[in-house]
Amino acid sequence: xxxxxxxxxxxxxxxxxxxxxxxxxxxxxxxxxxxxxxxxxxxxxxxxxxxxxxxxxxxxxxxxxxxxxxxxxxxxxxxxxxxxxxxxxxxxxxxxxxxxxxxxxxxxxxxxxxxxxxxxxxxxxxxxxxxxxxxxxxxxxxxxxxxxxx
Amino acid sequence: xxxxxxxxxxxxxxxxxxxxxxxxxxxxxxxxxxxxxxxxxxxxxxxxxxxxxxxxxxxxxxxxxxxxxxxxxxxxxxxxxxxxxxxxxxxxxxxx
Numbered sequence: 054x055x056x057x058x059x060x061x062x063x064x065x066x067x068x069x070x071x072x073x074x075x076x077x078x079x080x081x082x083x084x085x086x087x088x089x090x091x092x093x094x095x096x097x098x099x100x101x102x103x104x105x106x107x108x109x110x111x112x113x114x115x116x117x118x119x120x121x122x123x124x125x126x127x128x129x130x131x132x133x134x135x136x137x138x139x140x141x142x143x144x145x146x147x148x149x150x151x152x153x154x155x156x157x158x159x160x161x162x163x164x165x166x167x168x169x170x171x172x173x174x175x176x177x178x179x180x181x182x183x184x185x186x187x188x189x190x191x192x193x194x195x196x197x198x199x200x201x202x203x
Numbered sequence: 204x205x206x207x208x209x210x211x212x213x214x215x216x217x218x219x220x221x222x223x224x225x226x227x228x229x230x231x232x233x234x235x236x237x238x239x240x241x242x243x244x245x246x247x248x249x250x251x252x253x254x255x256x257x258x259x260x261x262x263x264x265x266x267x268x269x270x271x272x273x274x275x276x277x278x279x280x281x282x283x284x285x286x287x288x289x290x291x292x293x294x295x296x297x298x299x
Contacts, residue, residue: 054294066291068280070271076299081244084299092298105274108298116294119271119280130267132259133295141266141282141291150262154296165292178290181263189263 054162058116061169069118071105072128075135098123140165142178146189266293 058067076084077094086092095101102120109118121127128134136154138161139147148168151161171179260266268283285291 057292061292064289066285066289068291068293070293070295071274072295072297074297074299087299090298102274102276104298109274111298117280118274120274121271127267127269127271128295130260130269131293131295136294136296137259138295139260139266139293141285141293143285143287143290145265145283145286147260147262147264147266148290150260150264153259158296169290169292172290185263189261189265192261192264 055112055114055116057162057166057169061166061173064173065169067116069114069116070121070127070133071101071108071118072121072133073101073125074104095123138162138165140168142181146181146186148179148181266291 054069061067074080074087074092074094076082076087077092078084078087079093080087090107092104092107093100095104098120101123105118105120108114119127125134131137131139132153134153136158138149138151138158140149142148149161149165151157151164168179266282268281270279270281272279282291
């Protein structure tokens with residue numbers, strides 16, 4: 054992730070979106086490391102920022118990091134928990150939408166890397182097929198219809 | 204003969220001692236309830252995962268826009284601001 058950022062930050066934006074902890078020490082499925090480092094469920098935004106800061110320091114991350122709000126709104130928008138990767142094209146459509154982590158993380162990271170390599174090589178974003186766009190528009194229309202019913 | 208009897212008694216005692224926890228694990232109501240609770244928890248988690256996968260944006264969808272602050276509170280990112288400019292890689296995650 055950090056390596057990809059350093060390799061492609063000249064042609065793409067990167068943001069690490071720090072969301073609620075997946076295996077906090079006081080969660081149902083705590084990680085041993087969470088107990089050792091006393092990483093607990095975030096009680097407030099300040100604690101969330103402090104834990105993100107600890108992650109950035111411990112992993113020596115330089116990728117720009119954003120913090121989700123305490124309503125977990127962005128996490129919910131992207132169905133991201135526990136971790137997930139997306140690549141947004143210049144036109145705002147998703148070129149890569151990884152499966153949920155942990156198993157979906159590495160394949161999506163690789164897919165994003167391949168997309169960026171192609172983009173660098175050709176200078177143009179790899180296109181989306183008409184079928185993919187039509188299917189996406191159909192989903193959007195369905196979501197809009199469902200939202201109107203609510 | 205005495206030593207043979209002693210050996211048989213000792214073997215019986217060892218078997219009895221080993222059997223007890225085995226039966227206790229498999230036949231008590233608590234263990235069955237724990238297994239049932241665990242199974243229900245797993246099913247709930249799986250349903251939750253599937254619901255989140257259904258709701259997650261897919262390839263071709265317009266990425267949901269958002270504005271969030273940086274970890275140090277010094278800047279903000281508005282995803283919409285990158286539209287038509289540069290591709291954006293979003294990596295969601297936490298420490299654990």
